[in-house]
Amino acid sequence: MRIQMQTGIPGLDPILCGGLPVGTSVILEGEPGTGKTTFGMQFLVEGIRKYDEPGVYVTFEELPEQIYSDMSGFGWNLKKMEQEGKLRVLCMDPEIFLEEMQRTGGIFEQIVAQIECRRLVVDSISLFRLLGHNGNVRSQIYQIRNIVRKMSLTALLIREYGEREKDGISFENYLCDGIIRLSLKPLMDRYRKRTVEVLKMRGTPIREGEHIYKFLDSGIHIVPALSMAEDVMIVNEQNNDLTTGIPQLDELLQGGLPKGSVFMLDTNSKANYKYLIAAMLSECIKREDGLLIMMSGLSTIESLSQTLSIYNVSLKESLHKKEAYFLEHFDRFLDSEHKAAVVALSDLNNQDFREGLHDRIRSVIGEDKLQNKRWLVYCDLNTMISQRGIDFVKANFAQEMSYCRSVGITVVAHCNFTEIGSESASYLERSCNGVIRTWVDGSYQFLQVTKSPSGRMTAPHIIENTREKPFIRLI
Ligand SMILES: Nc1ncnc2c1ncn2[C@@H]1O[C@H](COP(=O)(O)OP(=O)(O)OP(=O)(O)O)[C@@H](O)[C@H]1O
Ligand SMILES: [Mg+2]
Structure with missing residues (x-):
């Protein structure tokens, strides 16, 4: 049995029947604007504040300043967490990141050791595709997965999910340990609902199906499906x-x-x-x-x-x-x-x-x-x-x-x-x-x-x- 890491994202751990198995690389995918960046960052923020588990956020697209300001809306003071040595937001070129990650004693290894990093988010691995032909990408993802496992980290690898991906199953799906998908779907006639679905998770049972999530002032909040309003039952002493x-x-x-x-x-x-x-x-x-x-x-x-x-x-x-x-x-x-x-x-x-x-x-x-x-x-x-x-x-x-x-x-x-x-x-x-x-x-x-x-x-x-x-x- 693998040890599970509670994500701390409200509603997610019950769906994962406990949390993410430690050492796994999980793809977090969704169409543009579904909340991948927020979800990924919240995974780190909850880790830091609830479980004292430091994390590294690697972004290829946005500057740290942009992320600090986007996420401040949820009351997350990322700068402060960085100052306290609990968080690192790295804006890097994807190629350099891969090189550094694989290099013994490289920047990545140093930072992981420095902050005693437990959680990793990469935003996003879709960019790897642009770097070279598929064979290359496969081995890159494979290597990330192995390093994550070797270092006993737990990683969310963010990936764009769009029309192109709907046509076929990409090889990352086979390589990774799990897949979490965020979607935006119609609700009744006039509304939209945001849903999260765990499509795969090695090493833990999952609660299947679509679970609705919302953006609250404090971040993403998932309501596991079939969470009805329940009456608190009066505990019956003689079981009747x-x-x-x-x-x-x-x-x-x-x-x-x-x-x-x-x-x-x-x-x-x-x-x-x-x-x-x-x-x-x-x-x-x-x-x-x-x-x-x-x-x-x-x-x-x-x-x-x-x-x-x-x-x-x-x-x-x-x-x-x-x-x-x-x-x-x-x-x-x-x-x-x-x-x-x-x-x-x-x-x-x-x-x-x-x-x-x-x-x-x-x-x-x-x-x-x-x-x-x-x-x-x-x-x-x-x-x-x-x-x-x-x-x-x-x-x-x-x-x-x-x-x-x-x-x-x-x-x-x-x-x-x-x-x-x-x-x-x-x-x-x-x-x-x-x-x-x-x-x-x-x-x-x-x-x-x-x-x-x-x-x-x-x-x-x-x-x-x-x-x-x-x-x-x-x-
Ligand atoms: N407090 C909020 N209330 C409602 N919606 C919000 C709130 N905060 C963010 N959003 C929505 O979340 C979306 C952006 O979230 P985020 O950047 O995490 O998504 P993403 O999937 O990473 O997007 P991209 O594909 O552009 O990288 C916005 O489009 C916005 O509609
Ligand atoms: Mg994003």
Whole structure:
């Protein structure tokens, strides 16, 4: 494992999962005006003021005076840092720089030793191209990289990135240890966003994707993607989160389903959600919690029992133990041994359903058990909508869910948001503490937590099949 150097640039180290590996040469590329010079200089300034790591800035284009004055806007007093022996800004001819860098006892080596330099920025290596043919440039970059490594420096090599570079991959990309790209892209219709993306980084995992950065008065500030406004969760002494049975999903939910919360599973018709639900239900049965399941037209106690048996839990046993119950919307044949566990609803019109649901449940399950057990309700809203109508569901769902929350019942409902339209979907979504979305795109099924009690939203994950329980894994 290589030692990592925190860059100190706000937001960058989390994206680099710690920082830049020491000894590496990383290309910092971007189109004109994206902020390369600022980014490079900030790497040195933060190093000096946060970690007491001196640095050298080599520029081929601008005079030091110009850089001092450009950067003073961020409150960086570069001259003072130079006087204190923490920084050197060298304006050099590229050829001389290369010669000096390679010369034992040359100016570069002397300065590195003098200030105990740890960080290096070269602005910019694009000029090397103008010096000679490509073969030469390759060996020059190669030598810079080796010297950086030998001296245990950590270097940002700035490079212009433009139309020409977009056409092909330049050889520097292979030679360097990492690539950070700054871009300016459209945001919504009228705005522009500045983004930073780590395209490559040997020796450290990275958080992929585009992360937005801004110029603040204090310099560049990166906001890592998916940094939502989060509620500071009250630390729960007795852990009241119910596991979903899928370890990675529990992680995404920062523990599991909080007791008394309402989660919506938004699935499209192609997505297989059976394993997600089965994993949650089987965990509930293992915990010996109360379980109330709203059956869909397609599922039966028999079929569900079979699905759960591959999780090594017996639904029938929990029926006998009076821990599992069913809400039945359909008038269909029931095995006599299951009758006692079924709350029949098919004879109720909407009005009676609204008024009588709780009584029916109470009469089947019993007040005692309802009060003295922890309960999970799984409810198939697609069935509810087709049986009772979307308007009925919209009119009653919020009320019903707030009741469940108030008595500590955890609810998992599933629904196809695309099918019911965005207005109804956002209405239902508002009544939930969390939304887990799963959908098929191309040849993959994805899962994403798009809403959670803490306000956290996750990146989309791929659902992969596995041979062992719980038979799916999130990647
Ligand atoms: N405080 C600020 N607020 C907003 N934008 C700023 C601020 N300071 C600098 N900029 C923007 O940053 C750009 C210049 O930054 P910088 O010189 O670091 O970019 P660069 O990529 O090195 O540019 P070049 O390719 O010309 O060398 C300017 O075009 C300016 O728009
Ligand atoms: Mg510049």
